[in-house]
Amino acid sequence: MSKLTDVPKRILIGRALRSDRLGETLLPKRIALPVFASDPLSSVAYAPGEVLLVLSIAGVSAYHFSPWIAVAVVVLMFTVVASYRQNVHAYPSGGGDYEVATTNLGPKAGLTVASALLVDYVLTVAVSIASGIENLGSAVPFVVEHKVLCATAVIVLLTLMNLRGVKESGKLFAIPTYVFVGGVFIMIAWGAFRGLVLGDTMSAPTADYHIKAEHQGLAGFALVFLLLRAFSSGCAALTGVEAISNGVPAFRKPKSKNAATTLALMGLLAVTMFCGIIALAMVTKVRMAEHPATDLIHNGSPVGSGYVQNPVISQVAEAVFGKGSFLFILLAAATALVLFLAANTAYNGFPLLGSILAQDRYLPRQLHTRGDRLAFSNGIVLLAGAATLLVFIYGADSTRLIQLYIVGVFVSFTLSQTGMVRHWNRHLAVEKDQAKRRHMIRSRAINAFGAFFTGLVLVVVLVTKFTHGAWVALLGMCIFYATMTAIRKHYDRVAEEIAAPEGPPSDDLVRPSRVHSVVLISKIHRPTLRALAYAKLMRSDTLEALTVNVDPAETKALREEWERRGIDVPLKVLDSPYREVTRPVIEYVKSLRKESPRDAVSVIIPEYVVGHWYEHLLHNQSALRLKGRLLFTPGVMVTSVPYQLQSSEAAKVRARKRQEWNAPGAVRRGPAQERAKEPSAKE
Amino acid sequence: MSKLTDVPKRILIGRALRSDRLGETLLPKRIALPVFASDPLSSVAYAPGEVLLVLSIAGVSAYHFSPWIAVAVVVLMFTVVASYRQNVHAYPSGGGDYEVATTNLGPKAGLTVASALLVDYVLTVAVSIASGIENLGSAVPFVVEHKVLCATAVIVLLTLMNLRGVKESGKLFAIPTYVFVGGVFIMIAWGAFRGLVLGDTMSAPTADYHIKAEHQGLAGFALVFLLLRAFSSGCAALTGVEAISNGVPAFRKPKSKNAATTLALMGLLAVTMFCGIIALAMVTKVRMAEHPATDLIHNGSPVGSGYVQNPVISQVAEAVFGKGSFLFILLAAATALVLFLAANTAYNGFPLLGSILAQDRYLPRQLHTRGDRLAFSNGIVLLAGAATLLVFIYGADSTRLIQLYIVGVFVSFTLSQTGMVRHWNRHLAVEKDQAKRRHMIRSRAINAFGAFFTGLVLVVVLVTKFTHGAWVALLGMCIFYATMTAIRKHYDRVAEEIAAPEGPPSDDLVRPSRVHSVVLISKIHRPTLRALAYAKLMRSDTLEALTVNVDPAETKALREEWERRGIDVPLKVLDSPYREVTRPVIEYVKSLRKESPRDAVSVIIPEYVVGHWYEHLLHNQSALRLKGRLLFTPGVMVTSVPYQLQSSEAAKVRARKRQEWNAPGAVRRGPAQERAKEPSAKE
Secondary structure (H helix, E strand, C coil), rough: CCCCCHHHHHCCCCCCCHHHHHHHHHHHHHHHHHHHHHHHHHHHHHHHHHHHHHHHHHHHHHHHHHHHHHHHHHHHHHHHHHHHHHHHHHCCCCCCHHHHHHHCHHHHHHHHHHHHHHHHHHHHHHHHHHHHHHHHHHCCHHHHCCCCHHHHHHHHHHHHHHCCCCCCCCCHHHHHHHHHHHHHHHHHHHHHHHHHHHCCCCCCCCCEEEEEECCCCHHHHHHHHHHHHHHHHHHHHHCCHHHHCCHHHHHHHHHHHHHHHHEEEEEEEHHHHHHHHHEEEHCCCCCCCCCCHHHHCCCCEECCCCCCCCCCCHHHHHHHHHCCHHHHHHHHHHHHHHHHHHHHHHHHHHHHHHHHHHCCCCHHHHHCCCCCCCHHHHHHHHHHHHHHHEEEEEEEEHHHHHHHCCHHHHHHHHHHHHHHHHHHHHHHCCCCHHHHHHHCCCHHHHHHHHHHHHHHHHHHHHHHHHHHHHHHHHHHHHHHHHHHHHHHHHHHHHHHEECCCCCCCHHHHHHCCEEEEEEEEEEEEEEHHHHHHHHHHHHEEEEEEEEECCCHHHHHHHHHHHHCCCCCEEEEEEECCCCCHHHHHHHHHHHHHHHCCCCCCEEEEEEEECCCCCHHHCHHHHHHHHHHHHHCCCCCEEEEEEECCCCCCHHHHHHHHHHHHCCCCHHHHHHHHHHHHHCCCCC | CCCCCCHHHHHHHHHCCCHHHHHHHHHHHHHHHHHHHHHHHHHHHHHHHHCCCHHHHHHHHHHHHHHHHHHHHHHHHHHHHHHHHHHHHHCCCCCHHHHHHHHCHHHCHHHHHHHHHHHHHHHHHHHHHHHHHHHHHCCCCHHHHHHHHHHHHHHHHHHHHHCCCCCCCCCHHHHHHHHHHHHHHHHHHHHHHHHHHCCCCCCCCCCCCCCCCCCCCHHHHHHHHHHHHHHHHHHHHEEECHHHHHHHEEEECHHHHHHHHHHHHHHHHHHHHHHHHHHHHHCCCCCCCCCCHHEEEEECCCCCCCCCCCCCHHHHHHHHHCCHHHHHHHHHHHHHHHHHHHHHHHHHHHHHHHHHHHHCCCCCHCCCCCCCCCHHHHHHHHHHHHHHCCCCCCCHHHHHHHCCCCCHHHHHHHHHHHHHHHHHHHHHHHHHHHHHHHHHHHHHHHHHHHHHHHHHHHHHHHHHHHHHHHHHHHHHHHHHHHHHHHHHHHHHHHHHHHECCCCCCCHHHHHCEEECCCCCCCCCHHHHHHHHHHHCCCCCCCCEEEEEEEEHHCCCCCCCCHHHCCCCEEEEEEECCCCCHHHHHHHHHHHHHHHHHCCCCEEEEEEEECHHHHHHCCCCHHHHHHHHHHCCCEEEEEEEEEECCCCCCHHHHHHHHCCCCCCCCHHHHHHHHHHHHCCCCCC
């Protein structure tokens, strides 16, 4: 299989990582953290800003609620992390929320979770890239001036990378993620040092701006509603937390324990960064407005539509490190990169979830086959297309896109945690060991609280954001749900139709008594001679060669050559006054069937095999059409006898290259063998 | 084949015209004339205007050369008609210029003619529709204000009609063509009557306009050049004259004689109309300018870019009948309609020529099969796409498009007539009968003069129009020529590669000694049971069932069911640690071949047959991929055993409908049987 020309490529990019070598690449915690956590960690780049933005509706004075909202987000984060630590222990196979919901709450709940997750993957791409562009734009103005263009370019780039099957490497994730986390921590520490020890006054670039409150002096229900909306936006920090629970098989042993530890670590990092950024934003007096053009006042007049509102994290970095400083630029770049990596996780997650759904026949079966490039490609293109559409519709504005986000996450959190409660109930019903029972009861309490809390947040999110865009996400979920239900129904109907009956074979399965073989001949050449030789081998009851008389002169020449060569198979000539090929053959086959309905007809077609698609256009077209039509004729089997032309070698080489392709997300999914050995979740 | 629901349709649109009924629909001359002559007759709608337009460069005074140019066009028309009457008699099979050139001048000349004709078909669509829009626009201003849009809409409409396979009916052509011809003759007669008998002064709407000559007082070589250019433009009246020579088989007997008569009649009508319109244009003082916005002066100032220069025929009609009169509107509508019909002839001619070229292996073979909807569709879409492109590039301006036209026509005229001279030379070399010889010598003289004259015109056209756009047409011809040469080379190379050797069978044709049959099994259901039953029928030397162990639990269940049902075929399980299906099967087949290289392997694949394309996406994908890969493996034959699901009935109904489709151009091509019986032109 190896070729000399492959050597330089191997030296350059290493030997292609085949799945049989995945076993050697299980992830240690220090690599697993960045691989799985780039999504939740990167969301601190936009979540704090969204909180301030919503609060600004009631004026700057409402900013003093932000610590309380941060506290609520932290509590929620700990709840969710604690809940998912239970999942990780209970389901080490890594099925994730879909598996948990399906197993414990039934297929409809599972399908709801799946629809929610699929929508969420699309939004992860759109939101992360939009936010990444905005962060990059705080350092490079060109980028933010052409947001939609740049965002689309990044989507295209990620799509091409994933279609090419770039090997997902732990290091690729580790470096930017750790630079980002390190950068944020240095910023928090340096900010605290400057503020508390040196007593510096750090000012964000918007510190001397004013905000025109859209609703001055909100109180009572209206204020509560606004705070809840701000909290909903802050919950964007929780997206992607569930990723680790899907990736348990990729961890080193003890898998569940390592995954749980990584989960806890990720939660801790995320909340620290989130709170630190909120605190620095308060100290440096960052001002964010929902509609900056009109509501942000500078020197007495609105800033106007030309104003670019930079993300909180970049404003804080500017205040702490100084505009244009090395650390400022580094952090902006790392933030953008981590956000793009977060988008890339969706490129891995979407086809993987698709593969699991295909296994359960909710999506086309071919998505299930691991390493099926075509299937992965379709998923990736669908994801990229949907994300690009959103980026266009919402002008790559992360604030507007975030309104659609989170709904899916919390649908999935809530159903998964509810499923976990059922899981423990079921196990408690049979478990006798008191120590284990105590443990289970504790886990159940955690999951129950998680289900309750995330359910509450889901209601809050739906109520506060429905008209702002959450309805779009719900609509997307409904579309996925309906499509997958329809596909499953189709498969079920077909399965019923083709189910083999028990007992004696039914009418259409009676073994036919004889078989008539027919070899299609157009000219005498190597492919037809080969087809004739193979046909003779099969020792069918009758064998004849069949040609269609399209051109009398050619047919006459064929007959003469047939006799001259002494081919010992009778040649039957079908008349075709209108130069058709397909119809006379189909009608002849039907007439054979009519004569002896219990017999089968075997049609043998010589085919050229060529190497290029354009050559393919020049050959076999009538054979292909005929095959297509013959398949609709009952009692027929169609045999292709290929003749490989020299140019087909090129296609072989390409096919080998395709085989060496790595499906995106292979690393985070863990080795196939491992997964196959795990007990199936479908009980 | 008939169904109850078809009855209302038949009553409405008549029974679908199948090619076996074409014999009943041979064309009488009165119908053949409009069917074949809409292109040359309709060109009088734009050719006279183009002559005036070019002359205007030298100022209005140059208009007095127009009768002389008209005379030159008339002489040319008679020459061409006389020449083609010889073709029609010599080649009653209707092969046309391509056949004549190939037979007499060799394949390169033939291919040149074919390239020229293909380019010309594209231009016929673009020019005729642009001109039709301009004529329609003289009555309906909206149309001319949105020329590109309307022209594109007409192209789309014609394309859809031809893709649907609208039956080409003689009447459809006859009515507008005769209305148009009648209208023009009434206009000429009424104009002559008003002018000569009543002594009315008829004034075209532009009669009191002045023309600013771009080159005042041209003389000598420059004047000759201008006159030649005007003549070249007038030659647009000759496009499509050759159509009848392609359509001889569609005529009633005596075919050749009837065709020759129709040709003469067409020439007579065309020149009368052409000269009549030129004369009326002179009398009514029509003023046309190449750049009307700056060169057309009204009341002392240029008319400006908002001015719409109406076609000569419509200006004359306005002068003779009066603006807005019934006859004026009728003539404008008939002119536009005839021009659209002329465009439609290209939709028929393009795929028909493609079919002939495919027969000679210059184009993909499937274009040859008559009634192959897919092949016709590709040709039609290609034609429409190229024409639309030209309409966009040239802003649907018939004057600019005409610069590209004519080159192709005269290439084809010249080569065809030269070929005819050779034809007569060859026949004269063997003919003894003096009467026949005299006849041949006369024919040869006519064709020789035709070749000389059209060759001269070709040179004139190339010289006067090269920089104005003729180079685009030449480029198009080169592209067609190169593509067709490459396709032919490919076919020749393949033909050589697969040619069956004479004498004892060579190594790769030795009959294999045994055949191993392998039935692929995924589950036990009706399709697999049927495949097993069929496989047993074939009595191969060994037979085994093969499954790939993608999921150990499923494989175990399969094994158990296999035993429980007592299936008497051994079940072989291939391991696939990475859930692949294709690779293990391919490798197993290769290992079988390696063990016994002289044997063949027969792989039998059960397939579902479904009715809708979206269902197709849900099934058979891995089978299809596997089949694709197996075809590249030498010594293998691949058998599909179809199982027709209930939904496949829908596809059968669709397939029947497709069969009843009529290829565009069927009427003008004549019955297939007739053609097949004619001696082939390839001697």
